[in-house]
Amino acid sequence: MNAAIRPISLTTPFPVGAVNAFLLREDPVTLVDVGPKLPDVWEGLADGLRKAGCEWRDIEFVVVTHPHVDHHGLLPRVLEASGATALVHPDAERRVLTPRLAAESDAMYFEPFLTASGVPEEIRALIAEHQRLLQEYVDGVDEVKTVEIGARLELGGREWRVLDTPGHSSGHLSLFDEEEGDLIAGDHLLPHISSNALLEAPRHPGGERARSLIVYMEALKMVAALPVKTVYPGHGEVFTGAAELVERRLRGYERRCSQLLGWLGERPHTVFELVRRMFPRLSRGNWFLAVSEIVGHLDVLQAQGQVGIEERRGLWYYRVGPGREVRSAAQSG
Template identity: 40%
Template structure:
């Protein structure tokens, strides 16, 4: 079979050039189209010409994920390639993003602004996310998709080679790659990059869901899955092709562990907001990197939270603190603010986090609940107090207990 051929396209972004992968043969295919800029378009035309092709010769165009550096020029390319089928993933929020729907961009902005405010960013800086997103949107265009794809489907591309579509959530929850199982080739999009780690970006909940995706924990899962694949060569979204993905994956996983440890150590010193952690770990950060840095910190906090090592308090600005596990094998759950007390009557099955001043007082609270015929599910030692988890029925009694210091809402579903 013919190996994919890289056509490097310039981008205006910090990541640098993006790869458009040409699969040559009787049914020429192109994977990703670059951003909507004249420079990227000219580079694409030149790259095709170097293989004695024009856009009109293409029969397949494949978009890996809903980031403008990968799909921005897809519409222009489709118009120049009238006989090509344009494929795109129909997972997460890919469809409304690729169709450039106004309500999806507004949903993205609303979520991003709320996430930035919760991180501790001042309102006037959080508002800048609208202009940032408008600038990002200018590098894309509505993609005239002719076939929406699900993970697991097979496509015959280029010289008749069969490729399997594989979901690669993490960097983007919309991301897919192509796996050629006979020759063990892997078009990885931004899942595996040889020269830089892939940011697992903050994203709003998938349409129809309430809780935002935990992108970095999901990315860790997918890295481990990818490490088990028999891959001979990887063709990344940025950078040069490489062989043997396992050493790179081990380095990426080690990097995630090291950064999580740094964050945990910083929180052992004192509770901190996401922004305070950003300033602690990235003291020389440039303004245009703030969203990437906040995504990076939140992702690692998600990893630590999934391990029950940290929790947060506060809603307007979240402050994270360390949890010291009291009992093995327990999990911490959600929270609710006292201002939502009436909602508890209507939603008695929801779980809430309750902050207690000291471990000794926690025993009194647990005894109080037992006397009331209610259950405290889990408990974790905090610095300096203790957190309990209980269902709504228990909370009504707990809220009045003198040892309870704090009950707050679970906005994790949306931020």
């Protein structure tokens, strides 16, 4: 681990556990991610800076790896204390500036999507409530600076290349120092859990939604091809062996795709029927993750031409072989 990159572990109330911020100690002093909006997290961050011999006003840049509340919730307070400039992926700008508006437009998209996916009303309500509660851990900011993908940024005394690593979240960037082989990866690559490629609403109403798992797998392969030595992840310990981990993850997706294909060979299923079959014992907070997981794998199979969708009584049924396309619904917004 490079001593100039100091992890600051921050506790969160989320199932994923603690989140890592990283302090790049050299000039220009840079903080990567800040944690959710909670008093304890603020204290933890302040404590981490103190231990590194840093003050708030030393920080010149705050990089947000991706627009999830556990990574950028505290941003307004950090910017106010430090006077730093926030750097974000262009596709993350809207969510960092106006997280609540973005969440509202997501909710409007998800309701009919989940209905057609066969998700019962009480579970749709749980999902909506869960998404709404997340907004308590975040505030928007007035201004951010977007960074160009592929740009080289001088941060913490080194040159970092900005990588586009979407899939877990759109607007997800990673920072790569080619000379040292250091990758600050956000949630793109985590050591002990597989990052969820989360279902997302289209960026513009009526547009295409991102095929999260497909773009995630592509971004994983891109990272595996780089000379990465050490990964600084958004959760868990700093680790090595990125390429092997990517291989393992990709094999896991293949296995799950075959399993789904086997079930669809028996009879057509809705997304929710597949969720039930794949995850018979789900806890309250995990419905959205489970739906994302199934939709992601179905997207992969559909892109390979292995499954299609048919609409019956307002529900989308996935079946083996190409179905009648339901462009207006499953395909777009």
